[in-house]
Amino acid sequence: MLILETPKRTPVSDENMIPLINVVFLLLIFFMVAGQIQHSDPQKIDPPDSISEQILQKQNIAKLLVTETSILYLDGKFIAAQDLSEQLRLMVTQAGDSKSFTVQVKVDAQLDVAQLQTTLRSIKAAGLLRISLITQKMKDQ
């Protein structure tokens, strides 16, 4: 006589999950330690690649973002090109120290150099002497 018995289900134990939890904890620690949480840019841009290894200044700075279509964002806020010099002058006055005040210009790699030059002229017109162009590490390095 054939007896068909349904297989007994063994209760799932949490102990089987421990290796998974270990891996997930390690991943969590990796992302917490190695990653940096930053403000995201108002528009996604791809800065040019360079071999430069100069570290970015952290204080007394203004961040200027220039998109491929020449839209300007100063410290995350949209700004019209004609208002840039005036706004920068205001920022320098508020910062007090005009000599160490740096404008960090983050431009898209595909931006026309003529547009970049126009932006740089506006910054110079505000009387600022320190301008740095933000780049990213060469992808093939």
Next chain:
Amino acid sequence: MLLDLSPPKRKQAISLTPLIDVVFILLLFFMLSSSFAKWQAIQLPASTASQQASNELVRVILHRDGNEFSVNAKRYKVTNLNALTELIAKNPQTVFALQVEKQVSTQALITLLDNFKKSGARNVSFAGVIR
């Protein structure tokens, strides 16, 4: 009265499932919000006063396609580091003034600047766009 002499019940272990849920949510948050991009800077001296005024000035023109440049009407590939090294070795104190044609991308300009730097140039300046 009856005495309860059965073996004591084993304490039930705390379920790990809620812990795993929370850890997964944290992991997702850090994975999505972390940035690994390393930003660097190139200093652009805004001062126009040149201290190397007495040095020889060579005009370098970067052409529209971004792959070639000209020095003294002779064309070179941007990637030709040997030619660049030879040019610079003739007089290491030479000031190279980079001019670009219209519609050249910033990446092409930075690549040329990098190649000058790699080839040992000390004085490179950005002279602007050719009108």
